[in-house]
Structures are given as C-alpha cells and as structure tokens.
Amino acid sequence: xxxxxxxxxxxxxxxxxxxxxxxxxxxxxxxxxxxxxxxxxxxxxxxxxxxxxxxxxxxxxxxxxxxxxxxxxxxxxxxxxxxxxxxxxxxxxxxxxxxxxxxxxxxxxxxxxxxxxxxxxxxxxxxxxxxxxxxxxxxxxxxxxxxxxxxxxxxxxxxxxxxxxxxxxxxxxxxxxxxxxxxxxxxxxxxxxxxxxxxxxxxxxxxxxxxxxxxxxxxxxxxxxxxxxxxxxxxxxxxxxxxxxxxxxxxxxxxxxxxxxxxxxxxxxxxxxxxxxxxxxxxxxxxxxxxxxxxxxxxxxxxxxxxxxxxxxxxxxxxxxxxxxxxxxxxxxxxxxxxxxxxxxxxxxxxxxxxxxx
Amino acid sequence: xxxxxxxxxxxxxxxxxxxxxxxxxxxxxxxxxxxxxxxxxxxxxxxxxxxxxxxxxxxxxxxxxxxxxxxxxxxxxxxxxxxxxxxxxxxxxxxxxxxxxxxxxxxxxxxxxxxxxxxxxxxxxxxxxxxxxxxxxxxxxxxxxxxxxxxxxxxxxxxxxxxxxxxxxxxxxxxxxxxxxxxxxxxxxxxxxxxxxxxxxxxxxxxxxxxxxxxxxxxxxxxxxxxxxxxxxxxxxxxxxxxxxxxxxxxxxxxxxxxxxxxxxxxxxxxxxxxx
Numbered sequence: 001x002x003x004x005x006x007x008x009x010x011x012x013x014x015x016x017x018x019x020x021x022x023x024x025x026x027x028x029x030x031x032x033x034x035x036x037x038x039x040x041x042x043x044x045x046x047x048x049x050x051x052x053x054x055x056x057x058x059x060x061x062x063x064x065x066x067x068x069x070x071x072x073x074x075x076x077x078x079x080x081x082x083x084x085x086x087x088x089x090x091x092x093x094x095x096x097x098x099x100x101x102x103x104x105x106x107x108x109x110x111x112x113x114x115x116x117x118x119x120x121x122x123x124x125x126x127x128x129x130x131x132x133x134x135x136x137x138x139x140x141x142x143x144x145x146x147x148x149x150x151x152x153x154x155x156x157x158x159x160x161x162x163x164x165x166x167x168x169x170x171x172x173x174x175x176x177x178x179x180x181x182x183x184x185x186x187x188x189x190x191x192x193x194x195x196x197x198x199x200x201x202x203x204x205x206x207x208x209x210x211x212x213x214x215x216x217x218x219x220x221x222x223x224x225x226x227x228x229x230x231x232x233x234x235x236x237x238x239x240x241x242x243x244x245x246x247x248x249x250x251x252x253x254x255x256x257x258x259x260x261x262x263x264x265x266x267x268x269x270x271x272x273x274x275x276x277x278x279x280x281x282x283x284x285x286x287x288x289x290x291x292x293x294x295x296x297x298x299x300x301x302x303x304x305x306x307x308x309x310x311x312x313x314x315x316x317x318x319x320x321x322x323x324x325x326x327x328x329x330x331x332x333x334x335x336x337x338x339x340x341x342x343x344x345x346x347x348x349x350x351x352x353x354x355x356x357x358x
Numbered sequence: 359x360x361x362x363x364x365x366x367x368x369x370x371x372x373x374x375x376x377x378x379x380x381x382x383x384x385x386x387x388x389x390x391x392x393x394x395x396x397x398x399x400x401x402x403x404x405x406x407x408x409x410x411x412x413x414x415x416x417x418x419x420x421x422x423x424x425x426x427x428x429x430x431x432x433x434x435x436x437x438x439x440x441x442x443x444x445x446x447x448x449x450x451x452x453x454x455x456x457x458x459x460x461x462x463x464x465x466x467x468x469x470x471x472x473x474x475x476x477x478x479x480x481x482x483x484x485x486x487x488x489x490x491x492x493x494x495x496x497x498x499x500x501x502x503x504x505x506x507x508x509x510x511x512x513x514x515x516x517x518x519x520x521x522x523x524x525x526x527x528x529x530x531x532x533x534x535x536x537x538x539x540x541x542x543x544x545x546x547x548x549x550x551x552x553x554x555x556x557x558x559x560x561x562x563x564x565x566x567x568x569x570x571x572x573x574x575x576x577x578x579x580x581x582x583x584x585x586x587x588x589x590x591x592x593x594x595x596x597x598x599x600x601x602x603x604x605x606x607x608x609x610x611x612x613x614x615x616x617x618x619x620x621x622x623x624x625x626x627x628x629x630x631x632x633x634x
Binding site for chain 1: 534
C-alpha cells in the first residue's frame with residue numbers, strides 16, 4: 001500500500017480521538033473519510049499531514065516511516081476548508097509558494113505555475129490578492145496550490161463545505177478529474193455523503209475515532225455493514241422491531257411486518273431494519289393483497305418534486321415513510337391511498353448492537 | 359418651535375463641552391509651544407515670533423548629548439521590550455491553555471508597580487547582582503520592564519485575529535518553522551510589532567521616574583529639563599518641551615500615515631485578513 005496507517009491512535013487528555021486505526025491506501029486511489037463532525041476524521045488527516053502526532057502507531061508514505069517527520073518534510077499537500085490562502089500574497093505567489101520551498105529554479109516555477117493556472121482556469125487572476133477573489137476562485141487557488149508541487153498525496157479537508165451547491169457539484173467533477181489525471185492518492189475528508197459517493201473509489205466511514213467500515217463506495221451504499229452506516233449513508237426508512245420465532249421475520253413497533261431473505265436474527269430479540277427510500281415501490285391501493293409481509297398500505301401526505309424523481313412523504317398510522325420514485329413511473333397525488341412494497345433483499349437488518357444480522 | 363429650540367440648545371451645549379474638554383487637554387501644551395516660538399516667552403499674547411530659543415537649544419552641547427542619550431534609551435528599551443513581548447505574545451497565542459490567564463496576568467502586572475519603585479528596585483538589583491553602574495544600559499533594562507507590559511497588550515490586540523492555521527498551511531507546503539515565521543507570520547503581524555515599538559520608544563524617551571535612578575551621570579532630555587528647573591523656567595525649556603513633543607508627534611504621524619495608506623492597520627480597522 002502507498003500510504004499505510006498502522007494502529008494509529010491519538011489521545012487528548014483521557015479521550016481517544018483516534019482509536020487504533022489501521023488502513024492502507026493505494027497509489028491512484030481516491031479515498032474519502034466520511035463521518036459526522038467530531039468523529040475524528042480531520043484529526044486523522046492532520047496525522048497523515050504531520051500537523052498532529054499520533055500517540056501510538058505508525059504512518060508510512062511510499063514505504064517510508066514518516067511518523068516522526070515534521071509536516072514540511074513529508075512531501076504531501078493539503079487543501080483546507082477555510083482555504084487558508086496567504087492573504088499578503090497574490091494568486092501567483094500563493095501558487096509558487098510550494099515550488100519555492102522545493103527550491104526549484106525560477107524557470108521551472110514559472111512553467112509549473114502556468115500549468116496549474118491553465119488546468120484550473122485561473123488565467124487573469126494571477127495578480128489579485130485572495131480577498132479580491134470569490135469563494136469559488138479561492139477554492140480553485142487552494143486546489144492549485146495543493147497540486148502544483150506534485151505532492152506524494154493530496155489531503156483535502158472538507159474543501160467544498162464553504163461553497164454553494166451548484167459550485168460544489170461542479171468542483172466534485174473537477175477534483176475527481178485532476179486526481180485521475182495526476183495519478184496520486186487523494187484523501188478527502190467530508191461529512192457530506194453525496195460528496196463521498198460521487199468522487200471516491202473507496203470510503204472509510206469514521207465514527208468515534210474508529211473506522212466503522214472501509215470498502216468500495218457501492219459496497220458502503222448497497223450493503224452497509226453496520227446500523228450506523230445504514231443510517232448515515234443514503235436516505236432510508238428506519239424500523240425497530242422484534243424478531244419472530246424463526247429468526248427471519250420482524251414485527252416492527254409501528255405495525256409493519258418485514259420478511260427477511262434469510263434467518264439470521266436471534267428469535268425474540270430486538271432488531272433494527274433500514275430500507276432505502278428508492279427501494280420502496282409504490283402502487284395504487286387495491287392492486288394485490290394489502291396486508292402481507294413487506295407490504296405497507298399508506299396514504300400520500302406530500303409530494304416533493306426533485307426534477308428527475310419525486311420524493312413521497314407517506315402516512316402510515318402514526319409515523320411517516322419516505323419513498324423516492326423516478327418521474328417516469330406513475331405519479332401519485334397528496335391524499336391518494338397507495339401500497340408501498342419492497343423486496344426482502346432490500347432490507348438491511350441489524351441486531352441490537354448494530355451489527356449486520358442477515 | 360419649542361422642540362427645535364431645545365434641540366439647538368442641547369446641540370450647542372454639547373459642542374461647548376467638547377470644546378472645553380479639548381482646551382483642557384491641549385491648552386497647556388499649546389501655550390508652551392507658542393512660548394517656545396516667541397520673544398515674549400513669559401506671556402506670548404500676542405506672540406512676537408522668533409527661532410532664537412531653538413537656536414540656543416540646538417547650540418547647547420548639553421542638550422545635544424542629552425537628546426542622543428534619550429534616543430539611545432528610547433530605541434534600546436523599545437526594541438528590547440518589543441522583542442520580548444513579541445516572543446511572549448506568540449507563545450501565549452500559539453500555545454493557549456488553561457494557564458494562559460495566569461501567564462498574561464504576570465506579564466501585565468508590572469504596569470501596576472509605581473515607576474519610582476521600579477526605578478529604586480532596579481537601581482539596587484542592577485548594582486548588586488548585575489554589577490551595573492548607573493548608565494544607559496541599566497536604564498534601558500529598567501525601562502524595558504514597563505514597556506514590555508505595554509508592548510504585550512498592544513500586540514495581543516493585534517494578534518488575536520491572526521489565524522494560526524496559516525502557519526499549518528505554510529508547513530504542509532514545505533516551509534520549516536523558521537521559514538514559516540519569516541514568510542507568513544511576520545509579514546502579517548509586523549504592524550503590531552511596529553506599533554508596540556513606536557509606543558514603547560516614546561514611553562522610554564520621555565521617562566524620568568525610572569531613568570532618574572539608573573542613569574547615574576548620563577543626561578537625557580527629561581533629566582536635563584528636571585535639572586534645569588533649579589535655575590528657573592527658561593525659554594530653552596519651552597523649546598525643549600516643544601521639540602520633544604515634535605518627536606512624539608512624528609512617531610504618531612508615521613503610524614497615522616501607514617494607517618491612511620492601508621499599509622498597516624494597528625488594530626484600527628477590524629478588517630478581515632481574508633474574505634470568505
């Protein structure tokens with residue numbers, strides 16, 4: 001592995017902000033560290049950068065143990081959430097900074113800054129100061145400063161959090177394109193699952209200083225390993241209930257009955273189930289049996305149009321369910337009775353500890 | 359109509375109060391300034407203009423030596439206290455912790471010690487333990503005590519807005535800690551340092567209470583003025599006071615021009631270092 005974290009821990013007082021993290025990241029790989037705020041993902045990134053020192057464990061970059069190396073000797077670069085451009089330097093000087101630190105000859109500095117100005121479309125802004133740039137332009141300069149020194153790895157700490165939605169989606173595509181073109185690992189910290197899903201090869205879900213799961217993005221989304229991941233990634237309907245005697249059915253607290261693809265639950269034990277919004281099929285009421293397992297008769301409460309698809313808010317007794325259906329399907333109006341159904345394989349079920357059960 | 363009259367009365371009353379306050383602040387200084395440029399120095403109304411007193415002042419070698427000594431004292435104490443206070447402020451800000459309040463209190467506490475006491479105590483201490491006789495070096499050290507606390511307060515108001523993560527950025531991009539300081543930190547905090555230096559320079563330049571005990575036989579402008587009083591208030595003293603004030607005004611003028619041209623803020627404008 002190109003970058004290796006080996007049993008890395010970080011202690012603040014009596015709190016373990018990072019707890020025995022071991023992971024490997026390949027060259028060419030785009031990895032996201034996804035987790036809620038305070039989960040330790042930024043600390044992990046700062047440990048890789050050398051801005052924090054691990055209390056235990058080792059960090060290896062390209063086969064070299066860099067645990068004891070200060071940040072300026074590691075050859076990695078970073079893009080910060082607050083951009084942190086040098087306010088007393090122009091765009092050109094900001095971009096040249098990492099190259100000057102590498103003591104490159106002036107001609108090469110000139111050439112590489114020109115290159116990065118080109119690929120990030122910063123032409124015409126070279127003489128401006130950071131406070132004369134828009135948020136999006138500052139973001140581009142920060143990204144350019146990260147790429148210009150051809151670092152061993154680029155670490156990105158929520159770089160898009162301060163941008164508006166449209167700009168963010170544009171930058172997601174661009175960041176991924178640069179990563180593919182340069183062939184260096186990008187390690188991307190975010191609490192935004194959409195960003196993680198849209199760009200990453202693999203996603204590490206971080207929770208309370210630990211890696212909950214580290215797997216391909218499709219794996220994380222389609223087959224969540226823990227209840228936390230099921231809750232955090234994607235948008236789902238959550239059910240709490242009790243397993244029946246056979247261990248393959250779940251009677252939920254709200255009155256629905258779920259049939260699982262295989263028995264895996266301890267009979268009579270409490271369990272959690274998640275069904276992604278887009279896995280909930282909607283049919284007009286009266287088609288087929290209304291009250292089998294994996295079928296829920298409910299009423300459309302509201303419809304939120306999202307363009308290509310529509311989000312339905314459904315009333316089922318006391319609670320609400322959410323369904324997301326493409327607009328190419330038959331649409332329903334608020335007040336209409338509908339039958340929501342789902343396949344056994346689309347249920348992600350977990351035991352009371354949140355571990356995968358079936 | 360009555361409302362308008364009341365408003366006008368209030369307005370003029372406030373203006374009059376303001377004018378009186380300014381007169382109270384500046385009339386004595388203006389009087390001395392006027393007297394320094396007049397032949398009728400004792401009661402210069404109306405003044406009969408002359409530059410004779412300044413000629414006599416600048417021609418007097420005692421005053422020349424005293425001026426140079428004051429300059430050395432001001433620059434020495436200003437530079438020393440600014441450097442020490444910069445180190446202290448950077449340390450307090452960079453490594454803020456539970457004890458920051460305690461450290462800060464101990465750094466600022468010398469302000470509340472009477473100057474005469476600082477003077478006497480320094481005289482005894484410098485003589486006993488540093489084996490320093492009364493001279494400029496001894497005076498510089500003693501003056502730096504008060505100046506340090508002032509410099510710290512001036513810099514702290516500047517530096518609390520400094521974003522230390524900029525240092526992180528510089529280091530990640532390959533700058534050693536020393537390089538980071540000179541490439542990023544210093545260019546962004548120098549107005550605070552310069553402001554602290556100018557103010558502490560003026561303090562030490564003007565100081566009599568502390569310097570008095572430590573200078574020994576070395577004359578400075580305030581000590582010469584104090585000594586000259588024994589022979590009555592002469593026109594040269596007016597000129598001296600005015601000249602000292604001009605030096606001070608010059609220092610403040612430099613700060614003002616830098617502020618006006620946007621070269622430095624000295625904490626004046628809460629301008630953000632970067633736009634988000």
